[in-house]
Amino acid sequence: MGWSENSLPFLVQVVVALVTLAPLSESKLELSVSQSPVEVIYNESGILQCAIAEFTGSTLNSKNLGVLWSFTSGTKKSKAFVYTSGVISEAWKEAELLESSILNGNMSLLLKHVTFKHTGQYQCEVFIPPNDKASKTIKLEVLARPTVTVVSEKTVEVGKGGEMVLGCQLSGYYPCEGSAEWFQSTPSQAETKLLTDICITPPVKNPDGTCNVTTEVRLEPRIEDIGSTFKCFVSHKTFTEPFFVEALVTLKEAEIRLSTRSVVASVIVSIIFSVAVIALGIFLFMRFHYKVAPKVSQIQRPAQLIHQELAEFTCQVSGYRPNVITISWYLKRCNDTEEKLISEWQEDYPFHLSFIMGKKIERAGKKNETDIEWKVKAASIQKNYDGTFSTSSILEVYPDISLDNEAEIICKVIHPSNSEGISRKICLKIDGIPPKLADIIKPPVVHHNNSVMLTCPINFFKPRPLKVTWHKIIAGKKRPLLKYANEAENNLYPGKYSHCMSEFSYPDCTHSVCSMLLFNATIQEDDNSQYFCEVGHIGLKNPAEKHVQLNVKAYPSVNAIFSEPVNPVIGKELILTCKVHSFYPKNITVQWLKNEDIIMDAETPEIVQNSKNELYELTSSCTITPMVSDLQSKYKCQVQHESLMYPRFAEYIPENLVSFPKVSEITCDPATPELEKELTLTCRISDFYPENIQIEWFRNDVRMNNDGKQGRIMERSLCENGLHSKIATITLTPSTDDHQAEYRIEICHSKSSTKPFKQCYELLLKGLPKFSEFRMEPENPLYGKNLSVSTSVCGISHKNITVEWYKASEHIKHGITNSEPMLTNENTYTINSCLNFTVTAEDFERELRFQYKDNSKTDRPVFKRLIQLPLKAVPPKVSEIKCSPAHPKKGEKAILTCNVEHFCPMDVHVIWSKGWTEYKDKQSVETPKIDCKGLYSTVTNLPIVANEGTAEYTCEVWHAKTNDIIEKMYIL
Numbered sequence: 001m002g003w004s005e006n007s008l009p010f011l012v013q014v015v016v017a018l019v020t021l022a023p024l025s026e027s028k029l030e031l032s033v034s035q036s037p038v039e040v041i042y043n044e045s046g047i048l049q050c051a052i053a054e055f056t057g058s059t060l061n062s063k064n065l066g067v068l069w070s071f072t073s074g075t076k077k078s079k080a081f082v083y084t085s086g087v088i089s090e091a092w093k094e095a096e097l098l099e100s101s102i103l104n105g106n107m108s109l110l111l112k113h114v115t116f117k118h119t120g121q122y123q124c125e126v127f128i129p130p131n132d133k134a135s136k137t138i139k140l141e142v143l144a145r146p147t148v149t150v151v152s153e154k155t156v157e158v159g160k161g162g163e164m165v166l167g168c169q170l171s172g173y174y175p176c177e178g179s180a181e182w183f184q185s186t187p188s189q190a191e192t193k194l195l196t197d198i199c200i201t202p203p204v205k206n207p208d209g210t211c212n213v214t215t216e217v218r219l220e221p222r223i224e225d226i227g228s229t230f231k232c233f234v235s236h237k238t239f240t241e242p243f244f245v246e247a248l249v250t251l252k253e254a255e256i257r258l259s260t261r262s263v264v265a266s267v268i269v270s271i272i273f274s275v276a277v278i279a280l281g282i283f284l285f286m287r288f289h290y291k292v293a294p295k296v297s298q299i300q301r302p303a304q305l306i307h308q309e310l311a312e313f314t315c316q317v318s319g320y321r322p323n324v325i326t327i328s329w330y331l332k333r334c335n336d337t338e339e340k341l342i343s344e345w346q347e348d349y350p351f352h353l354s355f356i357m358g359k360k361i362e363r364a365g366k367k368n369e370t371d372i373e374w375k376v377k378a379a380s381i382q383k384n385y386d387g388t389f390s391t392s393s394i395l396e397v398y399p400d401i402s403l404d405n406e407a408e409i410i411c412k413v414i415h416p417s418n419s420e421g422i423s424r425k426i427c428l429k430i431d432g433i434p435p436k437l438a439d440i441i442k443p444p445v446v447h448h449n450n451s452v453m454l455t456c457p458i459n460f461f462k463p464r465p466l467k468v469t470w471h472k473i474i475a476g477k478k479r480p481l482l483k484y485a486n487e488a489e490n491n492l493y494p495g496k497y498s499h500c501m502s503e504f505s506y507p508d509c510t511h512s513v514c515s516m517l518l519f520n521a522t523i524q525e526d527d528n529s530q531y532f533c534e535v536g537h538i539g540l541k542n543p544a545e546k547h548v549q550l551n552v553k554a555y556p557s558v559n560a561i562f563s564e565p566v567n568p569v570i571g572k573e574l575i576l577t578c579k580v581h582s583f584y585p586k587n588i589t590v591q592w593l594k595n596e597d598i599i600m601d602a603e604t605p606e607i608v609q610n611s612k613n614e615l616y617e618l619t620s621s622c623t624i625t626p627m628v629s630d631l632q633s634k635y636k637c638q639v640q641h642e643s644l645m646y647p648r649f650a651e652y653i654p655e656n657l658v659s660f661p662k663v664s665e666i667t668c669d670p671a672t673p674e675l676e677k678e679l680t681l682t683c684r685i686s687d688f689y690p691e692n693i694q695i696e697w698f699r700n701d702v703r704m705n706n707d708g709k710q711g712r713i714m715e716r717s718l719c720e721n722g723l724h725s726k727i728a729t730i731t732l733t734p735s736t737d738d739h740q741a742e743y744r745i746e747i748c749h750s751k752s753s754t755k756p757f758k759q760c761y762e763l764l765l766k767g768l769p770k771f772s773e774f775r776m777e778p779e780n781p782l783y784g785k786n787l788s789v790s791t792s793v794c795g796i797s798h799k800n801i802t803v804e805w806y807k808a809s810e811h812i813k814h815g816i817t818n819s820e821p822m823l824t825n826e827n828t829y830t831i832n833s834c835l836n837f838t839v840t841a842e843d844f845e846r847e848l849r850f851q852y853k854d855n856s857k858t859d860r861p862v863f864k865r866l867i868q869l870p871l872k873a874v875p876p877k878v879s880e881i882k883c884s885p886a887h888p889k890k891g892e893k894a895i896l897t898c899n900v901e902h903f904c905p906m907d908v909h910v911i912w913s914k915g916w917t918e919y920k921d922k923q924s925v926e927t928p929k930i931d932c933k934g935l936y937s938t939v940t941n942l943p944i945v946a947n948e949g950t951a952e953y954t955c956e957v958w959h960a961k962t963n964d965i966i967e968k969m970y971i972l
């Protein structure tokens with residue numbers, strides 16, 4: 001009995017252990033199983049419980065556990081489920097037992113779609129090596145529920161003395177013990193009686209072991225049985241509660257049908273009557289005179305009366321004679337003191353024979369006394385065998401729940417046999433149709449701070465009065481928000497909630513309404529909130545309710561992308577940041593895209609919650625290194641959030657991408673330039689972007705024009721990989737003046753930098769001496785003070801030279817000290833020359849020139865070095881006006897004098913005036929002369945003739961360079 005094909009050594013051990021099942025006395029393993037037998041209903045699922053109740057050894061582990069469910073039916077034995085070493089090696093298709101359950105110590109076997117073949121013994125065996133084992137046996141019984149079929153006629157006519165048969169068949173049930181009983185319930189008697197005239201067929205066995213049985217009942221129904229129902233009650237083990245099936249049979253009063261035989265009989269009878277006319281007359285007289293009172297049934301009513309829906313009430317009247325009858329219907333509402341006539345139906349004597357009428361029946365057409373239009377259907381009269389008559393009166397009613405509930409309907413039958421009349425009463429119990437609530441309609445996404453409408457559809461109810469209450473769970477409790485009852489509204493939070501109703505009425509008086517609650521949803525108040533729509537109606541015992549849960553979302557706002565630095569540089573790291581804010585809930589996906597491709601190494605941002613409004617925000621950044629090719633690239637910060645149908649994004653295009661120019665040093669070709677030989681200075685400006693660039697050359701700080709006088713300036717443009725380059729050159733033939741000139745290039749690339757890029761080059765011509773800068777002592781020369789200006793020349797190859805000083809073109813002969821040429825280590829000579837002089841206003845803006853002449857060469861090249869002294873312009877000091885003589889008499893001549901002193905440069909303009917009169921022609925101004933301070937001074941005069949009274953003279957001095965105006969006044 002090896003129960004697995006797997007030949008694992010452990011398995012062998014398990015098998016041996018399970019097969020031998022050595023005495024379990026000292027085993028620590030105990031199983032608990034279902035109580036036997038386990039009963040399972042055919043085609044349903046059953047569970048065979050088997051669990052480890054106690055085990056004190058090691059813990060369970062898949063490698064250390066074996067489970068075997070074996071099944072015995074009769075003499076046959078098979079395996080339902082085998083589990084060893086963590087492998088389910090065998091299992092019935094319909095058997096289920098999960099490994100996880102096994103490892104929890106629960107070996108319960110689930111059998112699905114149980115059939116009769118599953119009936120038998122099940123053994124649950126568990127083995128835990130090395131020597132813990134246990135087994136238990138459970139019996140399984142399969143039960144089958146009977147299928148119950150009731151056989152009957154649809155309608156049975158009552159009163160003909162006929163018999164009816166009702167059959168109740170139970171089929172396919174197991175176990176075979178089962179029975180059926182018939183019960184009759186009659187409305188008038190309000191009781192249920194067991195029918196005893198039954199016939200039970202012996203149970204028959206089906207091939208699958210189930211049984212069939214039929215219980216039949218025979219009975220002869222009578223008029224009183226009309227309205228009865230018949231039920232077959234079944235008892236079987238599989239029914240926990242009483243089970244019955246009702247027969248679909250209706251009992252009706254029999255109609256008279258004339259058969260051929262009765263036609264023949266009536267012919268014979270009529271012959272007999274025609275023969276015996278007198279006898280007939282007597283018979284007729286007897287017949288009319290002999291009155292039989294009618295039998296009146298209880299008013300039959302529909303099972304349920306519904307507001308504004310047609311209902312029929314039937315009053316059966318039978319077995320009366322003569323055929324004279326009045327059936328009246330009355331209504332007595334709750335508040336009415338008297339019953340009111342609804343309608344009346346009457347059948348009178350076919351001919352008026354007063355002698356046969358015992359009492360004259362009042363038959364004046366009575367009018368409807370009620371305000372309602374209920375009708376009595378015209379009834380047909382049937383004549384019975386025995387000469388009596390039957391009829392039924394049907395009242396058609398549209399009950400109104402508000403008026404007619406608890407009202408009484410009375411059917412009164414008046415017949416000559418009974419002067420009192422016979423009444424039957426019935427009390428109306430009217431039901432409304434309760435509303436059907438559909439699920440509350442909410443918007444697919446509720447947005448924070450937006451208005452929301454919740455719609456509660458309340459359908460197909462009547463009558464109209466309705467109570468709607470909206471609730472919400474606030475602080476764990478259900479609180480009403482708004483109540484609506486019959487047009488009146490009570491809004492408990494008028495600021496927050498508003499309400500409206502839409503209504504629709506149908507022709508059958510049913511109504512449908514939608515109750516709509518409107519409010520502004522916020523995350524704080526409405527996220528995860530529950531709203532309830534509660535509806536109360538007369539048709540409902542308890543209010544009906546629907547609820548809806550809101551999840552409020554806020555969509556993220558994406559700010560514009562910031563770049564750091566603002567003007568990104570090609571090839572340098574650029575950090576893009578994007579702020580995403582005001583979203584809810586927290587879950588969000590932020591992606592960076594470059595031209596719709598996701599950038600992989602974007603940072604995962606930290607999401608923070610704004611404490612004020614509970615919304616979330618984050619700042620995502622992405623580091624990129626833009627290339628020239630990225631000028632047109634679109635960078636996107638894209639956000640996906642559950643509140644959004646489509647992702648939102650912010651875009652960034654690095655339009656302001658720049659690349660700084662790389663400026664090489666200025667080179668000279670030839671490398672060692674020579675006097676009067678053409679040379680080219682070159683500067684390479686490379687890898688800049690954008691293309692716009694300005695290049696300017698300076699020679700000794702003076703901007704060079706491309707007029708060809710000082711050289712040819714050229715530019716050549718190149719473009720490589722989108723970056724631009726320029727080669728700027730200047731070609732010239734140097735003269736002695738160009739020796740030691742400083743050439744400077746200034747490159748202005750305004751997109752990348754506000755400061756120009758500069759390179760300088762000092763042109764040193766081959767074999768020429770070097771002139772030092774001028775030195776001044778003191779450094780800041782002052783007017784009227786001594787100044788010494790010195791310079792030196794070195795690298796002179798011989799002594800045959802001349803040095804001279806000039807002030808403008810004037811050759812200076814005095815104050816010059818020249819040193820003797822001194823031989824240096826390089827075997828060249830150096831000389832120092834110094835000029836001493838007193839600085840005066842004449843030196844203002846005048847060039848001082850040092851000139852060097854090489855006398856050894858035939859063309860005697862001359863080198864000039866210029867300096868302009870850093871002197872300032874000085875405005876004049878103007879003295880008070882003096883008159884000579886001081887007090888001239890009337891008509892006496894006098895002279896007004898004014899001293900203008902210590903100014904520089906020389907240009908002064910003097911205007912004398914008296915009042916509005918200027919004396920340009922009369923005045924005289926002496927030519928300014930250098931004064932003791934080394935500045936200019938002058939005197940101005942105005943000859944006048946003294947007049948009577950006072951005269952006001954003005955002398956106005958304007959110094960052009962300093963733009964100083966000085967005015968002096970003299971009152972004579």
Ligand SMILES: *[C@@H]1O[C@H](CO)[C@@H](O)[C@H](O)[C@H]1NC(C)=O
Pocket residue numbers: 047049051101106107108
């Ligand atoms: C074992 O599992 C079954 C379902 O798989 C369950 O019905 C039963 O209660 C469990 N038994 C125990 C003891 O946990």
Ligand SMILES: *[C@@H]1O[C@H](CO)[C@@H](O)[C@H](O)[C@H]1NC(C)=O
Pocket residue numbers: 171172204205206211212
């Ligand atoms: C039992 O009843 C079923 C259903 O009515 C029927 O199909 C079957 O033939 C019956 N069995 C026997 C043995 O009559």
